[in-house]
Amino acid sequence: MxxxxxxxxxxxxxxxxxxxxxxxxxxxxxxxxxxxxxxxxxxxxxxxxxxxxxxxxxxxxxxxxxxxxxxxxxxxxxxxxxxxxxxxxxxxxxxxxxxxxxxxxxxxxxxxxxxxxxxxxxxxxxxxxxxxxxxxAQQLWEQGAVRAVRGARSLVLGAGQDDALLRAIAATADRAVPAVDDAWPRPWAGRAVLLVPGSLEAMARLLGASAAGYRGIAAVTTAITAGDGAAGTAPADRVVVNPEAYGALSGFGREIVLAHEITHVATRTATSAATPTWLSEGFADRVAYRGTDRTAGEIAPELQRAVRAGDAPAALPADEDFAFGAGADRLARAYESGWLACELIAERWGERRLTDFYRAVGAHAGREGAVEKALHDVLATTPEDFTARWRAYARQRLG
CATH class of the missing domain: 3.10.450.50 (Nuclear Transport Factor 2; Chain: A,)
Structure with a gap:
């Protein structure tokens, strides 16, 4: 943005x-x-x-x-x-x-x-x-007549969808934006644009990708290129909703999905190639679940099963663990591991240090050394110490 x-x-x-x-x-x-x-x-x-x-x-x-x-x-x-x-x-x-x-x-x-x-x-x-x-990629208006629903802090544009769904999505997004504001006290637009195509296949055409890669994914956030093409300066991301997967969610699930995606919108200018996926996805999940009454075991069931079976991960997940083709269990554990790492930082060092850590990692010149430097500068720790703390925290919260 x-x-x-x-x-x-x-x-x-x-x-x-x-x-x-x-x-x-x-x-x-x-x-x-x-x-x-x-x-x-x-x-x-x-x-x-x-x-x-x-x-x-x-x-x-x-x-x-x-x-x-x-x-x-x-x-x-x-x-x-x-x-x-x-x-x-x-x-x-x-x-x-x-x-x-x-x-x-x-x-x-x-x-x-x-x-x-x-x-x-x-x-x-x-x-x-x-x-x-x-x-x-294809534009939404190439797929059909676009209906626009304006929320208090959202704009929902849909093609091939009924007004009731679009209004419900706008209401959910309006509730998510203040929660994101509270968790990310940095300048951002404070509003979101959501695109709701008529089907999974139509969603894939908006993303210029294969539908198979998004089956079961309720929504994604796309990084829109700024008119001047400057890196990291997208004026507004778009949250693209998969109507099939989103429609299968409970009301609570829909709240979590949109809060997660809108967090990506808010943090976009602080996110770069230096940011590992565990941090960007873990932070978004933490914001989405922050303030809910869900237990750690309810938020991270796959990771809990691994911990209780004595098969807890030895390290934080790599980017490839988040690939859609990695398998449902592996993908779930990756997201849950990232969430738990951000939970640990917020609990041990504080909410402000978590956002400072996120920004410090993204501000690094490249991936190599980014996390190590931010751990040292912001949290006064090392990758080895942080990993050991994270593994102990997993046993404490999920054992």
Missing amino acids: LWLTVLLLVPVWGCTAPAKAPDSAAGAIGRTLDRRAAAVLDRDERAYLAVLDPAATALRATGRREFRNLAEVPLDSWTYRLTDVERSGDRATVHAELRYGLTGYDRAPVSAPRTLELTERAGRWYVTADRPGDGG
């Missing part, structure tokens, strides 16, 4: 040509996309369709649907930045960044790569195709 960027207060539109355009076509193509961007913000369907190739019947039908699908999305900016133009006669393939911002939620526009194809007719360029670019 881009916490230091000023919130956009007025709509903006436009298209920035690349520094080195292949030829004069780049300027004309840029003007075409300028008109498209302005049409989106003006909610002008006729102008939006006017930049599409008159001969592209299927594209125009799709474009009309997608334009109408955007009707409830609260946009305050929509622009295209050309990154490459490949022209061959009267045809061109354009690689661009679509940058858009949600009113009141994005402190700077988020960025999504797009690949567009255009054709020239009588001196004007028209769009003939528009699809996600390399490394990009």
Whole structure:
């Protein structure tokens, strides 16, 4: 999230040509996309369709649907930045960044790569195709009409879902945000954007991934790239809900899932490649369960079984232990082990030291030495001592 960027207060539109355009076509193509961007913000369907190739019947039908699908999305900016133009006669393939911002939620526009194809007719360029670019994913409005539900501290955007579910998710998110605020006393937006697609498969398309990797996962938080592409400065993450797995949860389970994911939103700018997964996931779980009446055994049943069987882990989990393909038991123990490590820090050193430790690890230049240095600087201990304390704490809380 881009916490230091000023919130956009007025709509903006436009298209920035690349520094080195292949030829004069780049300027004309840029003007075409300028008109498209302005049409989106003006909610002008006729102008939006006017930049599409008159001969592209299927594209125009799709474009009309997608334009109408955007009707409830609260946009305050929509622009295209050309990154490459490949022209061959009267045809061109354009690689661009679509940058858009949600009113009141994005402190700077988020960025999504797009690949567009255009054709020239009588001196004007028209769009003939528009699809996600390399490394990009489908957008929610490409999946159907988007319904927007505004909570007190959340915005829920759904496609293919009924209003009752969207309102319930907004209410749950609204309860989670203050809890996250209390546990993470650092600047963050204090609000969340949640996307609710119509199915697991639709969720996977939003993430640009295989559905198999998210089966049974109730929600994930995506790190949205800032418009300037600066690392660690995403203006707003999105919590993407898997309606199938989320729908199977109890009310309490839904509260835990959204509090966990919103914690990831709050801590994003303090999380980096130096942060081990046990810390990021363990901290998020600790915030989610903090203040509930669940016992350690109820929160960490798989780890408790291992401890009582004399098979307690010898070390904190590695990143690969959190892989979805690692197996359900191994994955559960990894999450539970991370939670218990954060519990230990909060109980032994205090809540403030836990957040200081989290920030110190994430601020390190790289993974190597990050935890060791933060253990020394913040907790005045060593990896060996901390691991021994953690194992003893597991026997104490779970034995």
